[in-house]
Amino acid sequence: MSKARLDGKTVIVTGANVGIGKETAKDLAQRGARVILACRDLEKAGKAAKEIRKASGNGNVVVQKLDLASLQSVRSFANKITETETRLDILINNAGIMRCPKWKTEDGFEMQFGVNHLGHFLLTNLLLDLLKKSAPSRIVTVSSLAHIRGKINFDDINLDNCYDPAVSYEQSKLANVLFTRELAKKLKDTGVTANCLHPGVIQTEIIRHLYPTLSIWLKILLVPISILTFKSVQQGAQTSIYCAVSEELDNVSGLYFR
């Protein structure tokens, strides 16, 4: 509901080619920001950027390659941003992968922990100087209610001994919350805030790896359940947008919103 404008400000949204990220990017573009869609698939991202430019009337929406499953890609992306952008006002760590098979990132980390937490952890740290230089600025990380069941398996962080896609997702989303809390402490008095959130249960492509594992009956049941109970992507983006622009959060940091 906030009428906040972002003219002259720069925003990065990770995973902005579909779902909650794309809807968030569109809203921030409508508020006048320069919006950088940080995505791994340039073709999909290019189409999303075109749609967002058209829908928002803001031509300042660009795409930069970022694959969070590769720390090299995270470093290249951050280098490009720090070399070419003069400011960064809002970083939205939105991209996510849920309940995928036992996959590894390029660096050998379990995929969900690697993408959802480690990729964003490195990205945020590499962009901190630019965020501090642009203060007041905000870091918003999209976690999940699933973090409540999460546990950090310090002895087997990649769950090599007993991989369970749900346990891995929960661990990665708890890591998002813990990272936000610690970051907020470290950023005290810098003018940079860090908050995280649960967007709700939203109709997006997040179930793309879970869906094929469901029985035919569950797949059939999922259709009416999702229509009746899941929220739209527009509703799903509201908590991210609230954390990114809301005036009453100017000095609020280290919290989890839902």
Ligand SMILES: NC(=O)c1ccc[n+]([C@@H]2O[C@H](COP(=O)([O-])OP(=O)(O)OC[C@H]3O[C@@H](n4cnc5c(N)ncnc54)[C@H](OP(=O)(O)O)[C@@H]3O)[C@@H](O)[C@H]2O)c1
């Ligand atoms: N939907 C829900 O009900 C729900 C509930 C709680 C939390 N969340 C969280 O909300 C966030 C957004 O998810 P969504 O629901 O909008 O799902 P989505 O439609 O599947 O979008 C996920 C986005 O993340 C990107 N992504 C995945 N792996 C990546 C990688 N290695 N590098 C860069 N980008 C990558 C995807 O890119 P590609 O299209 O190229 O794969 C896509 O843009 C996630 O963090 C998710 O955990 C969602």
